[in-house]
Amino acid sequence: MKPHRCFAIIVVVATLALGSCARKTAQPPRSFAYVANAKGNSVSVIDLLDLRVVATLPAGSDPTGLTVNPVNNEVYAVSTGSGFVTVIDAAKNRVLGTMPAGRTPYFISVSEDGKRGYVANSDSNTVSILNLERHTAIAQVSVGVHPGIARVAPDGKTVVTVNRDSNNVSVIDAERGQVRSTLPVCATPEDVAILPDSSKAFVSCSGSHQVAAIDLKRDRVLSLLRVGGTPVSLTLKPDGGELFVSNFEAQSISVINTSADEVEETFLAGELPVRSLVAGDNATLFVSNFRASDVAVFDITTRRHLVSVAAGDGPDALALSPTENMLLVANSRSGDVAVIRLDKRNDKKITAPPQRLFTMIPVGADPVQIVVKAPKS
Numbered sequence: 001m002k003p004h005r006c007f008a009i010i011v012v013v014a015t016l017a018l019g020s021c022a023r024k025t026a027q028p029p030r031s032f033a034y035v036a037n038a039k040g041n042s043v044s045v046i047d048l049l050d051l052r053v054v055a056t057l058p059a060g061s062d063p064t065g066l067t068v069n070p071v072n073n074e075v076y077a078v079s080t081g082s083g084f085v086t087v088i089d090a091a092k093n094r095v096l097g098t099m100p101a102g103r104t105p106y107f108i109s110v111s112e113d114g115k116r117g118y119v120a121n122s123d124s125n126t127v128s129i130l131n132l133e134r135h136t137a138i139a140q141v142s143v144g145v146h147p148g149i150a151r152v153a154p155d156g157k158t159v160v161t162v163n164r165d166s167n168n169v170s171v172i173d174a175e176r177g178q179v180r181s182t183l184p185v186c187a188t189p190e191d192v193a194i195l196p197d198s199s200k201a202f203v204s205c206s207g208s209h210q211v212a213a214i215d216l217k218r219d220r221v222l223s224l225l226r227v228g229g230t231p232v233s234l235t236l237k238p239d240g241g242e243l244f245v246s247n248f249e250a251q252s253i254s255v256i257n258t259s260a261d262e263v264e265e266t267f268l269a270g271e272l273p274v275r276s277l278v279a280g281d282n283a284t285l286f287v288s289n290f291r292a293s294d295v296a297v298f299d300i301t302t303r304r305h306l307v308s309v310a311a312g313d314g315p316d317a318l319a320l321s322p323t324e325n326m327l328l329v330a331n332s333r334s335g336d337v338a339v340i341r342l343d344k345r346n347d348k349k350i351t352a353p354p355q356r357l358f359t360m361i362p363v364g365a366d367p368v369q370i371v372v373k374a375p376k377s
Contacts, residue, residue, distance in 0.1 A: 040364025065107035071114030162189035
């Protein structure tokens with residue numbers, strides 16, 4: 001009987017071990033939201049499993065831009081007042097160091113291979129090219145007057161920089177690190193969106209209520225499209241087929257067909273729409289309405305307004321959790337992040353109501369940007 005008893009014990013132990021492993025594997029992977037607190041001079045780190053702030057990291061004076069590295073476990077915070085980029089280790093949620101930029105940088109764009117970062121320095125009239133593997137600056141490229149954003153194309157070969165006070169765009173050859181062309185566009189260019197195939201760029205111009213379509217293969221302006229008053233931000237559908245323009249003053253969203261370079265339609269969004277975000281289902285559009293203190297949800301296919309969800313005071317930047325079951329909203333005036341629960345059908349399409357405000361998480365003063373990162377093991 002002894003062998004049988006030993007076998008029984010082994011089976012019990014193995015079952016318990018397997019049960020313990022199963023319980024561990026069932027735990028959802030950790031992911032974190034990073035929030036740039038411009039007036040708090042910090043980055044708040046929110047654990048998206050427990051929905052609480054787990055770290056507050058120093059990020060220089062007036063941090064504004066935040067970007068994740070798509071390849072490694074790093075997050076980059078641009079310090080506008082200090083003129084450097086803070087490197088954050090997303091696996092340990094600690095600061096690794098800083099990289100130098102120029103005077104008054106706002107944003108950083110990272111190449112898809114995770115090796116290069118591009119920072120437009122507004123008061124230096126330059127773009128800093130950063131080596132993200134060594135955390136060093138490798139070049140400064142002179143561009144136009146008061147550049148706002150330097151956006152790298154998905155293929156990594158081109159960087160498009162909007163120069164707000166010279167009303168033009170600098171097209172940089174990323175491999176050579178030099179400007180290959182300067183294109184006049186429209187008044188006060190603000191934001192840039194580049195198609196997934198890197199063939200075209202679209203530039204919003206808040207001073208002339210237009211969006212410029214640019215051919216990046218031939219470096220020429222294809223058309224100037226009339227949209228609503230004060231277009232401030234651009235959002236592409238994941239498939240690149242449509243572009244959504246937030247018209248701040250006109251309180252509307254313009255929809256551009258990116259193949260035909262035509263404005264398909266314009267619809268009301270809410271009071272002072274400032275940012276928008278398209279879900280991975282290619283069918284749901286979220287718009288943060290700064291004055292209305294809410295987020296409007298639209299069905300992209302029908303352009304139908306589904307619901308508006310109260311967020312907080314001055315909702316601005318938006319981000320989705322990795323599984324897209326939560327929408328995160330940075331409220332710049334109330335200094336918190338709203339968490340909106342999203343219902344999904346068959347784990348794919350986000351449904352109509354009930355999208356609802358789930359909780360509010362206090363962060364720092366004047367949160368202006370938010371990104372999400374799931375650290376890789």
